[in-house]
Amino acid sequence: MVRLRRGFAAALATFSLGAGAPPPDKPGGWPAALVQLADINGLSASPDGRYVLFRIDRGDPGRNSYDLRWHLVEVATGRVHEVGNGGLPVYDDPGVVRRDLPVWSRDGNAAFVRALNADGAIGIWRIRPDSRTITPLLVPDGNAEGLALSPDGRALAYATGPARAEVLRAEQTEYDSGVRIDETVDLSQALVRGGAVEGRIATQRLIGHWSIRGGLMWQAPRQHHRFEFATGRVSADGPPRAVPPFTPPSLSVVAEAVEARKTTQATWSGGRGGVSARLGTRSLTCRAVLCRDRRVGWLGWRPGTGQVVIGFQDRRLAQTLALWSPSAGTLRVLARSDGLLSGDRHGRAPCALTRTAAFCVHSSAASPPQLVRVDLATGARTVQFDPNSGWRKYYRPQVEPLTLDLAGTTATGVLLMPPGAAPRRVPLFVNYYRCEGFLRGGEGDEWPLPELLEAGFVIACLNKAPEKGVQDAVRSYETGLAAVRALVDRLAEAGTIDRAQVGMGGFSFGSEVALWTAIHSDLLAAVSIASAQWEPANYWLSALQGPKTRELSKVVWGLGPPDETPEAWARLSPANNAARVRAPVLLQLPEQEARQIPELVVRLRDARVPVEFIGFPDENHIKVQPRHRLAVYQRNSDWLRYWLQGERDPSPDKAAQYQRWDAMRRTAKSARSSPALQP
Numbered sequence: 227m228v229r230l231r232r233g234f235a236a237a238l239a240t241f242s243l244g245a246g247a248p249p250p251d252k253p254g255g256w257p258a259a260l261v262q263l264a265d266i267n268g269l270s271a272s273p274d275g276r277y278v279l280f281r282i283d284r285g286d287p288g289r290n291s292y293d294l295r296w297h298l299v300e301v302a303t304g305r306v307h308e309v310g311n312g313g314l315p316v317y318d319d320p321g322v323v324r325r326d327l328p329v330w331s332r333d334g335n336a337a338f339v340r341a342l343n344a345d346g347a348i349g350i351w352r353i354r355p356d357s358r359t360i361t362p363l364l365v366p367d368g369n370a371e372g373l374a375l376s377p378d379g380r381a382l383a384y385a386t387g388p389a390r391a392e393v394l395r396a397e398q399t400e401y402d403s404g405v406r407i408d409e410t411v412d413l414s415q416a417l418v419r420g421g422a423v424e425g426r427i428a429t430q431r432l433i434g435h436w437s438i439r440g441g442l443m444w445q446a447p448r449q450h451h452r453f454e455f456a457t458g459r460v461s462a463d464g465p466p467r468a469v470p471p472f473t474p475p476s477l478s479v480v481a482e483a484v485e486a487r488k489t490t491q492a493t494w495s496g497g498r499g500g501v502s503a504r505l506g507t508r509s510l511t512c513r514a515v516l517c518r519d520r521r522v523g524w525l526g527w528r529p530g531t532g533q534v535v536i537g538f539q540d541r542r543l544a545q546t547l548a549l550w551s552p553s554a555g556t557l558r559v560l561a562r563s564d565g566l567l568s569g570d571r572h573g574r575a576p577c578a579l580t581r582t583a584a585f586c587v588h589s590s591a592a593s594p595p596q597l598v599r600v601d602l603a604t605g606a607r608t609v610q611f612d613p614n615s616g617w618r619k620y621y622r623p624q625v626e627p628l629t630l631d632l633a634g635t636t637a638t639g640v641l642l643m644p645p646g647a648a649p650r651r652v653p654l655f656v657n658y659y660r661c662e663g664f665l666r667g668g669e670g671d672e673w674p675l676p677e678l679l680e681a682g683f684v685i686a687c688l689n690k691a692p693e694k695g696v697q698d699a700v701r702s703y704e705t706g707l708a709a710v711r712a713l714v715d716r717l718a719e720a721g722t723i724d725r726a727q728v729g730m731g732g733f734s735f736g737s738e739v740a741l742w743t744a745i746h747s748d749l750l751a752a753v754s755i756a757s758a759q760w761e762p763a764n765y766w767l768s769a770l771q772g773p774k775t776r777e778l779s780k781v782v783w784g785l786g787p788p789d790e791t792p793e794a795w796a797r798l799s800p801a802n803n804a805a806r807v808r809a810p811v812l813l814q815l816p817e818q819e820a821r822q823i824p825e826l827v828v829r830l831r832d833a834r835v836p837v838e839f840i841g842f843p844d845e846n847h848i849k850v851q852p853r854h855r856l857a858v859y860q861r862n863s864d865w866l867r868y869w870l871q872g873e874r875d876p877s878p879d880k881a882a883q884y885q886r887w888d889a890m891r892r893t894a895k896s897a898r899s900s901p902a903l904q905p
Contacts, residue, residue, distance in 0.1 A: 256859075261287055263595075265595055266283075266571075266595050266613070267571075268280055268281040268339070269586075271529070271579060275301060276302065278578045278580070279309075279328050279578075280296070280597060281295065281312050281325075283323055285852035285855065290853045292314075294314075294315060294323075297611070299610060306610065308358075310360040313341030314343070316348065316424060319437075320437075321845060321848025322848060328353065329373045329374060335354070335356065336352055338353070339360075341362075342424075347366075347369065349369075350363045350382070364453065367389040368449070380455060386451065388443045393428070397428065397442055400418055400429065405418065409432070410432045410434075411431070412439075415817070421439060421818070422844065423441040429441065429442040437847075447466035447468055447469065448469060449466045450462070450467060480523075481523065481524050483576065488504070489504045490502065490504075492521075492522035499518060500512070501517040501525070512557060516536075516557060522536055523538070523568055524536075528579055531581070532552060533550065534550045536549075537577070542638045542661070542689065544565055545567045547562075547567055547577075561607050563588060564590045566588065566590070567586045567598070571587065571595060572662055581602075582601065583600060583601055584602060585599055585610065586600060590663065590664065592664075593664060598610055623685075624644070625642060626641040626643070628640060628641050630713060631712075633708065637689065640661050641686050643685075643722075644682065651721060652682050652722070653723065653724060653866075654714065655685050656713065656728065656731075657673065657685075657688070657731050658687075658690070658736045659688075659733065661689050665687055668731060669732075669736050670736070671849075672733055672754070672814065674859040681867055683866075683870075686717075690702070690706070697781065698784070699782055700784070700797065700798070706743065707739070707742055710730065710743050727871070729751060729754070729869070730749075730752075730754075731756070731866075732754075733757055737755035741755060744807050745803045748808065752810050753807075753810065754811075754812040754814070754862050754866065756849075757819060759800045761799050763823075765785060767822060769787075801829045804830045808835070810865075810894070811836070812840075813838070813840065814849075816849060817843050820841035833897070836890035838861075838890075842858075868884070869887075
């Protein structure tokens, strides 16, 4: 099996932090290089505009952790310095490394960040820009939360939750005496210490909106404090305060920014948007076409002005930066991107703004994250810092935008092809849902796309096609299937792909479309999914949370209790349609979602469909642990290459894997030849 070009492997061995990709945990291998790719987070500019802070996050499979390093930009000179270690990673739902923003003192001489230390405490660390150092400042008994500058600018305001020892005692008490099952308990995970909370495996509770979780004592009163800059004194800021009720996120307000007496927000509904601002008592609306026709990914006030920098995104999810002057009623485009221009890898965090420039993370389909500076006067864009420069030398696929005209809508996406001559009759891998920024592993970060390209695949990422009106699951799935069919037809007719060698992978909604495609078409020869599906068992687990989740199931999927909506379940449940699947199915699911899907797995096996079922402990929706990500990448590559190319990795460690798959192939072939086993 082709694993890695020799030149790229050599480059990985020579580039150091800040100059390129680090060496993989084991020499050679795109999956290891993908796990160790650098992400840029925590972008924040000092109030005086002299500095910009950001954090570089790299996965480390050897330690099964992440290396977090704060860096500093001197805005006047453009020089970038490493400040120091940012502590241990904190994993948040649905499976991401927490990205806390620094809080600056008003004079810009210090910034404060939360950090997790080796003892499991989340304290406050101070960054000194002048000395380029980061040191622990406060480590309270309860984890620090909600860092902010006090209204008078003289202190750092923060809160602390219950003492860590108190949380541990509460968890042990439940363990010893039994857990009362109510609407806050998710039975798909362990009752005690079933998920990540504030940097450790802890007991989780559902907090009242869909699957959002907090710790066991998430509602315990919080003590608020002040750290005085002048004296270093810490004092309580009043008595403990109750935690306010959780407010579900707005479905229409997609971005908002507040500064002093200025507020701006962006809305999006039904394919139309709006951007408005409130300056004191004045309310102003953006009249430009972009503000009406483009969704806003993020926005922020340009310091010291009444202007707003807006990150618009088009139907391909590529972002454009524009400068809006509410008082003058003008909108000026600053920079256009072939991908994302924002403050993180997902395109929804603001760039760090000074009076003269926006410091943004730029990434696109074949270009991993780098820090760029966009001049707010001219729009000129320059690379400020590139922690992934090694990738740009050795990863150069052909990139082609996709537009697929469907009945009543249009699907967009990106096609990646190996460099060189146009491929002829090669396998195709399709990933469906969102094509944001660098397509390292597709939506959900599960499939090693560079390795598949190297192996001769063509890669297609398709964005979920926009729909109008009330959300409808069947219509969404059918639209996804139509997009995949149109793509396969186009590429097969052009002679680019082999119609008999099409694989599809999906995460979350994308996994639902992948299985729908496998059930309702003969397009696929291999499938890989990373999330649970809507099945009767899943319905009842979620129904325990109360009437709101049952209502959501009814509105979105048209699914009520199985005995009340049997026709809807017969159509939507993959388990009920397992006998129609002909493509081999690999399921690599987080532990708590693996508990929701046994019926589908058993029915696939009963139908003699080749199926491999893998569960990953201590993971939520997105797999975040570096070793798990590495294992997922490797197994997905092996699966797709085995079923679509007939290739197998010669490593002795994988002999048992291929023996299982060979047996599955023989069983499936026998089933297809037996009339008694036909659907």
